[in-house]
Amino acid sequence: MPHAFELKRPKLKLIMNLDALYSELTLKTNAKLALVVLDGLGDLATKEQNYLTPLEAAHTPNLDALAKDSAQGRMIPVAPGITPGSGPGHLGLFGYDPREFQVGRGVIEALGLGVELKPGDVCARANFATLDAKGIVTDRRAGRIPTETCEELCALLAAKIKKIGDTQIIIKAGKEHRFVVVFRGKGLEGPLTDADPNREGYAIPTVKPRDAKNAKQKKMAGLIALFYKAALPILAKERPANGFLMRGIAHQPSIPLFEDRYRLKPVALAVYPMYKGLSQLVGMTKIEGPQTIAEQFERYLTEYDRFDFFFIHYKYTDKAGEDGNFAAKKKAIEDFDAALPILLKKRPDVLAITGDHSTPVAAKGHSWHPQPVLLHSALSGSDKLDRFTETGANTGSLGVFEAKYLLRLMQANAKQFDKFGA
Amino acid sequence: MPHAFELKRPKLKLIMNLDALYSELTLKTNAKLALVVLDGLGDLATKEQNYLTPLEAAHTPNLDALAKDSAQGRMIPVAPGITPGSGPGHLGLFGYDPREFQVGRGVIEALGLGVELKPGDVCARANFATLDAKGIVTDRRAGRIPTETCEELCALLAAKIKKIGDTQIIIKAGKEHRFVVVFRGKGLEGPLTDADPNREGYAIPTVKPRDAKNAKQKKMAGLIALFYKAALPILAKERPANGFLMRGIAHQPSIPLFEDRYRLKPVALAVYPMYKGLSQLVGMTKIEGPQTIAEQFERYLTEYDRFDFFFIHYKYTDKAGEDGNFAAKKKAIEDFDAALPILLKKRPDVLAITGDHSTPVAAKGHSWHPQPVLLHSALSGSDKLDRFTETGANTGSLGVFEAKYLLRLMQANAKQFDKFGA
Numbered sequence: 130m131p132h133a134f135e136l137k138r139p140k141l142k143l144i145m146n147l148d149a150l151y152s153e154l155t156l157k158t159n160a161k162l163a164l165v166v167l168d169g170l171g172d173l174a175t176k177e178q179n180y181l182t183p184l185e186a187a188h189t190p191n192l193d194a195l196a197k198d199s200a201q202g203r204m205i206p207v208a209p210g211i212t213p214g215s216g217p218g219h220l221g222l223f224g225y226d227p228r229e230f231q232v233g234r235g236v237i238e239a240l241g242l243g244v245e246l247k248p249g250d251v252c253a254r255a256n257f258a259t260l261d262a263k264g265i266v267t268d269r270r271a272g273r274i275p276t277e278t279c280e281e282l283c284a285l286l287a288a289k290i291k292k293i294g295d296t297q298i299i300i301k302a303g304k305e306h307r308f309v310v311v312f313r314g315k316g317l318e319g320p321l322t323d324a325d326p327n328r329e330g331y332a333i334p335t336v337k338p339r340d341a342k343n344a345k346q347k348k349m350a351g352l353i354a355l356f357y358k359a360a361l362p363i364l365a366k367e368r369p370a371n372g373f374l375m376r377g378i379a380h381q382p383s384i385p386l387f388e389d390r391y392r393l394k395p396v397a398l399a400v401y402p403m404y405k406g407l408s409q410l411v412g413m414t415k416i417e418g419p420q421t422i423a424e425q426f427e428r429y430l431t432e433y434d435r436f437d438f439f440f441i442h443y444k445y446t447d448k449a450g451e452d453g454n455f456a457a458k459k460k461a462i463e464d465f466d467a468a469l470p471i472l473l474k475k476r477p478d479v480l481a482i483t484g485d486h487s488t489p490v491a492a493k494g495h496s497w498h499p500q501p502v503l504l505h506s507a508l509s510g511s512d513k514l515d516r517f518t519e520t521g522a523n524t525g526s527l528g529v530f531e532a533k534y535l536l537r538l539m540q541a542n543a544k545q546f547d548k549f550g551a
Numbered sequence: 552m553p554h555a556f557e558l559k560r561p562k563l564k565l566i567m568n569l570d571a572l573y574s575e576l577t578l579k580t581n582a583k584l585a586l587v588v589l590d591g592l593g594d595l596a597t598k599e600q601n602y603l604t605p606l607e608a609a610h611t612p613n614l615d616a617l618a619k620d621s622a623q624g625r626m627i628p629v630a631p632g633i634t635p636g637s638g639p640g641h642l643g644l645f646g647y648d649p650r651e652f653q654v655g656r657g658v659i660e661a662l663g664l665g666v667e668l669k670p671g672d673v674c675a676r677a678n679f680a681t682l683d684a685k686g687i688v689t690d691r692r693a694g695r696i697p698t699e700t701c702e703e704l705c706a707l708l709a710a711k712i713k714k715i716g717d718t719q720i721i722i723k724a725g726k727e728h729r730f731v732v733v734f735r736g737k738g739l740e741g742p743l744t745d746a747d748p749n750r751e752g753y754a755i756p757t758v759k760p761r762d763a764k765n766a767k768q769k770k771m772a773g774l775i776a777l778f779y780k781a782a783l784p785i786l787a788k789e790r791p792a793n794g795f796l797m798r799g800i801a802h803q804p805s806i807p808l809f810e811d812r813y814r815l816k817p818v819a820l821a822v823y824p825m826y827k828g829l830s831q832l833v834g835m836t837k838i839e840g841p842q843t844i845a846e847q848f849e850r851y852l853t854e855y856d857r858f859d860f861f862f863i864h865y866k867y868t869d870k871a872g873e874d875g876n877f878a879a880k881k882k883a884i885e886d887f888d889a890a891l892p893i894l895l896k897k898r899p900d901v902l903a904i905t906g907d908h909s910t911p912v913a914a915k916g917h918s919w920h921p922q923p924v925l926l927h928s929a930l931s932g933s934d935k936l937d938r939f940t941e942t943g944a945n946t947g948s949l950g951v952f953e954a955k956y957l958l959r960l961m962q963a964n965a966k967q968f969d970k971f972g973a
Contacts, residue, residue: 173932176620180933203948207971208569209956210963211576214972227972229566237973377973492930495970497963499948519948520935529950 148390150549151537157392160543163429163439163477164536166222167465168215168404169447169488171203171500171519172458183449183458183490184501185518191469192482192503196517200509202527203499203519204535206486212497218485219407223387223440224536232410233319233379239309240406242301246381251312251319251349253378257282257370258306264332264372269325270306271370282370283308289363293355310375312352318345319379324353326374333357333374353378386412387438391540396432398425399442408440422464426471433475441472450488458490479506479542481535482517499529506542570812572971573959579814582965585851585861585899586958588644589887590637590826591869591910593625593922593941594880605871605880605912606923607940613891614904614925618939622931624949625921625941626957628908634919640907641829645809645862646958654832655742655801661731662828664723668803673734673741673771675800679704679792680728686754686794691747692728693792704792705730711785715777732797734774740767741801746775748796755779755796775800808834809860813962818854820847821864830862844886848893855897863894872910880912901928901964903957904939921951928964 172182179186206213207227216237217227235252246252257279259268274282283302290298296314303309321336336353338346353375364371387395397408397415405415416432419425422443429439443465449457472480483502486495501522514521523529527538540546594604601608628635629649638659639649657674668674679701681690696704705724712720718736725731743758758775760768775797786793809817819830819837827837838854841847844865851861865887871879894902905924908917923944936943945951949960962968 173930174935175933180935203950208572208959209952210959210968211572212963212968212970214970217972226566228569228572231567232972234973489930489932491932496930497960497968498930498932499950523934523948523950524946529952 151540151546152390154546154549155392155540156545156547158543158545160478160545161433161437161439162393162479162539162543163441163472163481164222164539165441165443165472165480165482166219167443167446167462167482167484169450169486169495170484171487171489171496171498172450173489173491173498174520175491178455178490182519183446183455184462185516185520186455187459187462187466189462189466189517191466191473192517193515195469195480195482195505196503196514196521198509198511199503199505199517200527201501201503201512201514201517201522201525203522203525203529204483204502204532205499205529206497206532210497212495213486214495215403215485216407218495218532219404221532222483222485222535223408223411224391224533225384225411226533230382230384232382234377235309235319235379236381237403238303238377239301239311240410241403242303242309243402243406244299244301244309244311246311246406246409247313248381248383249313249315249317251317251378251380253310253353253375255308255310255376256306256325256374257308258372258374259369260372266326266329266331266333266372266374268369269329269374273305274370276302276304278370279303279306279308282364282367286360286363290356290359293352293359296352298356306370310356312349314352316345317349317352317380318343319349321346321350321353321378323378324357324375333372336375336378349378381410384411388412391438391536392545393438394436395438395440396436397440397442398428399440400425401442401444404442404444413440421468423468423471426468429472430475439477446484447488450490450492451494453490453493455490479504479539481505481539483535500532502527502535504538504542508542508544573962573968574812576968576971577814577962578967578969580965580967582900582967583855583859583861584815584901584961584965585863585894585903586644586961587863587865587894587902587904588641589865589868589884589904589906591872591908591917592906593909593911593918593920594872595909595911595913595920596942597913600877600912604941605868605877606884607938607942608877609881609884609888611884611888611939613888613895614939615937617891617902617904617927618925618936618943620931620933621925621927621939622949623923623925623934623936623939623944623947625944625951626905626924626954627921627951628919628954632919634917635908636917637825637907638829640954641826642833643954644905644907644957645830645833646813646955647806647833648955652804652806654804656799657731657741657801658803659825660725660799661723661733662832663825664725664731665824665828666721666723666731666733668733668828668831669735670803670805671735671737671739673739673800673802675732675775675797677730677732677798678728678747678796679730680794680796681791682794688748688751688753688755688794688796690791691751691796695727696792698724698726700792701725701728701730704786704789708782708785712778712781715774715781718774720778728792732778734771736774738767739771739774739802740765741771743768743772743775743800745800746779746797755794758797758800771800803832806833810834813860813958814967815860816858817860817862818858819862819864820850821862822847823864823866826864826866835862843890845890845893848890851894852897861899868906869910872912872914873916875912875915877912901926901961903961905957922954924949924957926960926964930964930966
């Protein structure tokens with residue numbers, strides 16, 4: 130048999146980019162679509178919990194009623210075995226391939242602290258640290274100073290360093306020793322190497338462009354050096370936080386706007402800054418105000434006519450999973466279920482309920498396990514399942530699929546795709 | 552609709568290579584991983600066998616007990632409908648895309664005969680054949696001479712042809728008319744065209760480089776010609792095996808080492824040369840000695856501290872499938888199950904039990920049907936299945952996925968991936 134090695138000669142094929150195909154087929158309709166995300170929803174059945182997941186153990190009459198007339202499946206957040214952070218998790222849900230559209234750590238951190246980013250902003254995660262007389266890092270976290278101290282030091286820096294040249298400097302305190310620095314100016318770009326030796330006993334390295342030929346990265350590296358030159362003297366007499374490290378220096382990536390991509394006018398109803406920020410990355414309108422899921426659903430009702438696509442984010446399932454607290458996760462799901470009838474007062478044409486990833490109680494953190502998804506529309510069909518659960522979703526008509534396709538399925542259920550071919 | 556002609560414009564997308572992403576996220580831990588392969592495990596439920604597969608008909612108390620706390624799914628060996636040989640089947644299980652890393656037939660044949668290959672070796676499958684006075688092939692298999700005759704002729708050739716120039720020649724007899732020739736020298740490469748007319752009535756064609764511009768292939772083609780020049784006179788007076796044909800002439804491909812790729816120290820516990828050979832292609836340590844699955848598991852126990860990754864291969868399920876022998880396949884599974892408790896004396900942190908492909912009794916050969924897989928770890932969760940079966944696996948949380956991802960799921964279950972993005 131002749132073969133094998135012949136395959137190694139590049140045989141190029143031009144296949145139409147799938148996103149381009151979706152775009153070409155996209156139709157504008159009057160449908161209302163709602164994507165409801167219970168953060169970290171997916172979980173594992175384990176012997177310790179009597180082989181029930183929190184979703185299975187919870188009393189969820191409203192989800193149960195919905196399940197009867199819905200399709201179910203499970204979604205791989207990024208790729209098999211890969212555990213996503215909130216950034217890739219949500220970009221996938223918004224229909225963007227998380228491997229194609231990567232968001233730097235600095236940007237995610239800034240979003241999480243509620244900084245309103247603009248296109249082109251370069252963000253860095255920063256830590257207060259302790260330096261010795263020779264500039265050697267002796268404590269990368271400055272003894273985990275209290276949040277109040279961090280806030281004072283950030284205010285001090287912010288008061289004294291407002292600009293470097295034409296570039297505006299925005300400094301925002303986080304928890305304990307953490308803060309972010311945003312550089313807003315022209316012709317700036319990341320990513321850069323870290324200003325962090327990653328262990329004690331070494332000096333802070335000078336940052337460099339990741340791409341030596343990129344002039345914007347070079348300019349940005351120069352700004353970081355100037356920022357250190359300006360900031361270190363201000364902190365010189367502080368103890369233990371007389372220095373700082375900077376990591377994940379990256380610019381806000383260029384992501385096609387949600388409205389252009391899907392011809393849907395989107396709004397985000399989220400409580401936590403991180404999720405407001407992630408939705409703003411793709412151009413969703415941000416709504417301030419609602420603090421509980423009931424309030425978020427109420428607001429959905431009042432905003433119903435103004436938007437086509439509603440992203441509604443519920444945080445507490447993830448929090449309970451991170452804490453390894455089964456009862457709290459179950460309770461968070463039950464609280465959610467109790468509020469669900471408010472949303473259903475104006476039932477969206479297409480409703481998807483899912484997580485951005487799993488946060489199993491047994492893992493006490495994000496995981497790679499496919500999250501369950503429920504899809505309800507006049508054309509979703511019924512998988513004849515009495516409940517919405519991980520185990521039921523395994524047998525659902527949606528199968529196991531990459532999360533980035535959920536939005537495409539929602540569009541399809543909203544009859545927003547023309548037929549492909551005759 | 553805008554379309555058709557626009558589709559022809561290539562819309563290129565730059566997406567990070569998934570293997571590169573996995574590599575970036577890979578962490579070193581102390582976990583022990585075991586991949587247990589029942590060759591050709593997957594089968595079909597048919598009316599003739601009362602709608603039970605051999606795995607379903609078998610009495611498997613130990614697998615059953617494991618199933619309760621495991622995840623299940625089904626794996627596509629290469630792509631839908633493609634039946635793999637042992638090479639692609641195992642490369643997929645080892646986490647290498649079988650379409651990206653192809654191993655020539657000559658190499659597989661040499662591995663199957665237990666030849667210890669070195670990087671750069673070029674291997675050819677060979678057949679003894681009958682030639683007439685004009686050199687025309689009159690029987691491509693020389694009347695399927697007995698294995699003993701083949702061994703004698705190979706010994707004769709090996710004694711007289713040890714080297715051609717600087718290139719070492721290794722000749723190894725197989726069954727009946729089959730043998731392999733290995734060329735070990737510098738600057739050699741395959742693949743070449745076959746020295747085989749593929750039917751009787753034609754002369755043996757001269758081999759040529761598959762790539763006319765490849766100097767190493769050219770050199771190799773010259774060596775094949777010289778080998779014929781030296782070997783044919785030695786066989787001239789033999790009957791019926793006075794000639795031979797050579798096919799699948801290829802070099803050992805360059806495959807990234809398992810240990811570099813996964814940061815796991817791997818060992819192979821296989822009985823048959825083919826599987827030892829395939830594991831050596833990716834740099835696994837080969838262990839000689841164990842002859843039964845019980846002995847293989849015992850050896851796993853004694854080698855437990857020396858390695859991180861254990862590939863344990865069991866051949867008899869495939870043999871029975873090839874023979875179309877339902878009872879034998881069921882029995883092979885029961886024998887395996889009876890030995891399983893030995894392995895579980897030191898339960899690996901992550902245990903995968905599967906096949907390299909299906910070998911359905913009804914097909915009497917390898918097939919494309921997805922093989923069932925069981926994955927057990929502290930984070931596998933439970934799919935609440937009482938047994939490990941094809942039909943149960945269809946409803947498992949792992950879904951249907953490409954076999955090359957199994958190793959990635961094993962790494963994830965061993966907590967060997969960092970989070971992707973923040």
